[in-house]
Structure formats: C-alpha cells, structure tokens
Amino acid sequence: MSSPDVVTRRPAKDPAPAVPSVDVEQAEAAIVEHYPRLVRIGYLVLPPSLGRNRRVLTAHSLAQRALPRGRTPGDAPVFPQQRAGGRQGDPGYAYVRLKVLRGALDAGLPLRRRGWPRRAQFPPLLPQVWGLRLFPRSGGADELALDQRLSALSGPARAAYVLRGLEGLADAEVRKTLGAAGVDDPHAALAEADGVEAMYALLDSPEFDPCSLQARPTDLMRRRQHTKAAFVATAALLVCGALLGLPGDGWGPDGAAAPAYAKNPAGEAALDPGQLTRADAKAWERAARTDFSVWPARGSLTGDQELLRRALAVWARPGGSVQVSATPGTPAGAPPGPAQLLFAGEVDQARVVMLYDGLRIARYAEPREGTSGAALDFARVDGAGAPTASALVVGRTDGNVRYLMAPWVRGVSVRDLTDPSAQPRRLERDKDGVTDPVASPAQARTCTSWNALELSDRSTARSTTRTVTDLGELTPAHLTSGRPEAPREVAGAAARESWARTACLLPAVRSHGVRSVNSWAYAAQALPEDNGTATWVCTRAETWRGGGSRTLAQFQAPGKPTGAIAAKAEDSPACGPRDPKVLAGVMWKSRAGSWYLLAGGSRQVASITTSGGVTASARGNTLSTRAEDGARAELNGRLENGDRVRTLR
Secondary structure, X not given: OOOOXXXXXXXXOOOOOOXXXXXXXXXXXXXHXXXXXXXXXXXXXXXHHHOHHHHHHHHHHHHHOOOOOOOOOOOOOOOOOOOOOOHHHOHHHHHHHHHHHHHHHHHOOOOOOOOOOOHHHOOOOOOXXXXXXXXXXXOXXXXXXXXXXXXXXXXHHHHHHHHHHOOOOOHHHHHHHHHHOOOOOHHHHHHHHOOOOOOHHHHHOHHHXXXXXXXXXXXXXXXXXXXXXXHHHHHHHHHHHHHXXXXXXXXXXXXXXXXXXXXXXXXXXXXXXXXXXXXXXXXXXXXXXXXXXXXXXXXXXXXXXXXXXHXXXXXXXXXXXXXXXXXXOOOOOOOOOOOEEEEEEEEOOEEEEEEEOOOEEEEEEEEOOOOOOOEXXXXXXXXXXXXXXXXXXXXXXXXXXXXXXXXXXXXXXXXXXOOOOOOOEEOOEOOOOEEOOEEOOOOOOOOOOOEEEEEEEOOOOOOEEEEEEOOOOOOXXXXXXXXXXXXXXXXXXXXXXXXXXXXXXXXXXXXXXXXXXXXXEEEEEEOHHHOOEEEEEEEEEEEOOOOOOEEEEEEEOOOOOOOEEEEEEEOOOEOXXXXXXXXXXXXXXXXXXXXXXEEEEOOOEEEEEEEEOOOEEEEOOEEEEEOOOXXXXXXXXXXXXXXXXXXXX
8 A cells, every 4th residue: 555655646548559450351250250259248348227138239239330331540549459369469359349348338328418329328229129038147146246246337447347357458458448448537447447356257157148148028918018009009090090081071170079178977977976886784795706896885984075085086186296106017097987985084194095996906095184195006906805805904104004804804813924833913903894003024124023914714604714914015915825726825833834934035025016925845855964854945926917926946944044045037937826846956055064056846846957067967856966165057857758847047
C-alpha cells in the first residue's frame, strides 16, 4: 500500500498503434473461425439486466454485425496491434472482437432523452426466436457466484475482466483495446476489475456459452391472449375499413355505437347495491357444490347502501388514490353484472366489503374515517371447492391477519408447521365468522415458525380437517401431502414431520396466485458411512390460473431442520398428476468429511446413471457414489420400459 506522502501518478494513456488493413474477406473468415468465442465475449460483457434470453440473442447479433461494409483504412488506429501467432496475431480477429466489444458496451448505456440512441441499445432485429426462451446451460455454484460479481461491475470493467481472463491479454494490451473501444478511462476499468477474484477458468464454463443453449416456452397463456387480441384487432380494422367505404347515407362517424354516456342496463346493474345477490344462510347445506357462491352475506354493514355503492363504484372505476392489487393472472376490470355480497363490516380500523362475481373475489377497504387511502384487491377463485373456498383474508394489520370463514367450517385452530409435536391452539371467531388476529408468516423476514390453520369441515357427511396457510393473498393456500395423483389432507406424524422441514421453503411461492401446495416424500435413501436415512421430497404449488406452477425437489438429511433445495422448475408437469415422476441429485458431505453424489427418483425410476464429472450407475431409484468437492455431473434415469426420466429443472 502506498504511503500517504507518496503521490502516485496515473500512467499516460497507452497509444493504439496502427494496424494493417482489414478487408471483408479477412473479417468474415475471422467471424466464421472464432464465432463461438466472439459470441461468448459479447455475452459476458453485455449487462445482465437485459436477461439471459436477450443477452444470448444480442451477443449473436453483435458477432454477426461485426462484418465491415468494406475495407478498413490501413493508416487509422482503429484497434491495437495484437501479438503475433494464433488468434491473437490475426488482425481480422482483432477487428471483429473490437466491434463486438463496442456493441456490448453501447448496449449497457442508458437511453437519454437528448442524443441519438445507438443501435445496440435496442433489441436485435436478427436473429429472432419466436415462442421460445433461450439460455445457456446452468453451471455450478462457482459460476453463479462469478456471474453475480460480474453483474455488479460496470461495462468497461466487465470488458477488462474478460479481455484479461478469457483472451489472456496483458494489462497494457487491455488498456489499448478498451481505449480503441471508446472507454474513457481504461485505467479505472482495470482497477474496478481487480476487485473480482481471478476465476478466469470459469469463463470457459457452459454457464457462459451462448452457443450451447437450452430452450423453454414463453408464457403460453399470455401468448394465447396476445394471439386472440391480434385476431380481434385485425377483424376490427377490417370491419372499420368496410364501414368507411359505405356510400350515401351510411352510418355516422360512431357507427352503431350508442351516444356518449348512454345508459347500459348491465353496467348500471353492476353499480347498483340494490342488485347485489345474497345467498341464503342455509344454501350451502342444499347445494351440490360448496364454493363461494353459497356463502351468505355477513357483517354489520350489509345494509349500508352508501358503503356498498362506493365499493362497486371503485371496483368499476378505481381512482388514482386507490391502491389496486391482483394475483397473477387475475383481471382487475369491472364486474360483468351484479356481484354477490359475501361480507360488509368493520375489521380493525377499516370498513371492508367482500364481493364475488363468479371468477374473482374483490376486497374493498376504506378507513373508518373518510375514504382516503382506499384499497381494492382481487384474487382469482374460479373452480373453487370446499377445500379452497373455506376461508378468505378479510384484514391485515401489523403483521397479523384475520380470516372470514366459510359457513361449513365448524372449528378453527392454529398450528405451527415447524413444530410437528406441538398441539394446535383454538382460534376464536365472532358471530359473522371473522377470526381473532393471528400472526401471518407471509411477510416475516425470518422463519422461526410458520402458522397454518386447521379447519374442521362439515361440508361432507364425514368430518374432515383441512390445513391452509397465508401466502400473502386473499385466498389462503390449501396444504396437502401424498402422491400427486391422490393427495391427502395433512394428518399423521410422517406428514407433519415432512411439512415441518418444508414450511420455511414456502416463501418461494409467496404472492404467486397459489391455490394449493402438495408435499410428497417420493424416496428414502440410506446414507453412506451409516449417516442415517435421508428423504427426498417433492413440493409442488398449483395456481388458480393453471399455468405458472412451481416445483421444488428437496433433500431432507437427518438432523437438519429444513430441507435443502436440490432442484426447482416452473411450468413443468413433473411431480404433478399428469407426470408423477421426479429425479434430482445433490452433493452431500458425510460426518467424516467425505463427499458423495446422491440422487433420488420416484418409485417408477428403475435405474440411474451419471456422466460428466462423476461416472456411476445404480439399479433402483437411488444412487450414491464418492465424488470430489465441487464435481458436477449429469443425471439420467430410466423406467422399466426404457423411457428416460430427466432431472427436475
């Protein structure tokens, strides 16, 4: 470290010497020969904020656009002279690499109101991929850590790290190259890059290879909606064009539309509190289906017409001061007609109205004094049944939550999921079915406990106890246990013990529109060196909208309070009723300090093999083999009929 009395001087800017001319043929040959490396350089330097799919496409676009339009002038110092020999001595490669660097650095610049934007700042015109998301193969923990550290650097610093680590350039050559690429202060870029550990070998990892890709579909539901919207818009344009061509005394400028502010019967009915439907108090006992449509209207303010009118008006036209929220996949528009009133009353310091329109639950809340600070929340509940229509969140205050119970719920108790041996405690309700406040785990920063409700259900001939928990939405999620084809209610020591080690993983599916969560112990494995028996558990969260399911494969080692996530997937049928098969693996360290690769599959898996960093095979649905610390392997499973079972991802 320099003494405070010593003045350090920054070296003068390294000049970029002139280089030979580069013609189109030289540049094209360099691109063809070194295309994977050029794309990798672009991918590493591009800002991670673009997302992996756009980084992949932009990196390919930068490499393909590096071809010059003509011969570059031989006396212009457009890039630094390279070392002789191999790739580094090829002026064509140096030229196209510089073009890729310039484009990747330009892509990280913010768009400004003044000034002409640069081409790299926009999504690439080519290549284009429709209907798929592309991203490199996942690496290990070291690659993930390096990617996170590089994402914290500036664009020039990332470029310096890549030139130094991937290209093997000396610092003086790095400064020359950065200067030629338009970096104002190459010295500062190198100094910033020095703050990241020199893990240069990882830059060659498949994690950073945009030429070896995995593909996943885009949001299928949104794509279908966009297709329908485009079709409707096209049809509307055709109709409008035909109407404009009508001769003589055709329709007026508004066509067949009613005059502005005309009264619409259905719209007026939806805003009229007198048109709200109300179920009979005993309707649920006679109904063939127990859902929200048979909930009676409860609460002390069900006769307050002004409150109901405000709630309906805000639902149809929420003002700028209204806080509106909706679970994923839930439309937030006005009701199509008269809604059903479920509740209107005072909850803590608010007046609350709960409404149901056959598809959604809408919760309107306003403070007791005045109407400033009103809130409107939506949750999708189509296809609900007794297990998922047993409770609604009616109020949240200071980390606590109150529930409105279904009329068929006979008793309510609170159980800490993380303590399977603890007895549930009774939760009181008032005459309208609103519970006392209970601590909600949904917004907790740490997981020392996880409250769930046990509901005694009398909707069927046989009494049933169901378990639900708050995940930050209007509808609590229904928790089950067992095989995905036939999940059961959480009951018994084994199910509670499994959920005790799963509960603290529930934040991974919080505020995601979750309808139910099933946890299934799909395999048990005797650990090497007599370290006990581990359990492989698959936890799957289903959503109200159908898409967006989330699946976690856990490895629950003996003596550990929480399972370790071995693999996870989104929008995958694995571990669900359609495809009740799962395979996952984990690196595990024994008490003696030895490392093993462990794998567990569902009972349909007949054999497991590994390849890559660890090579092994085993009959049955579990595998254990010695491995080196940090080793990576590819798992493959086979069924009895030879069909392949891939790892969860």
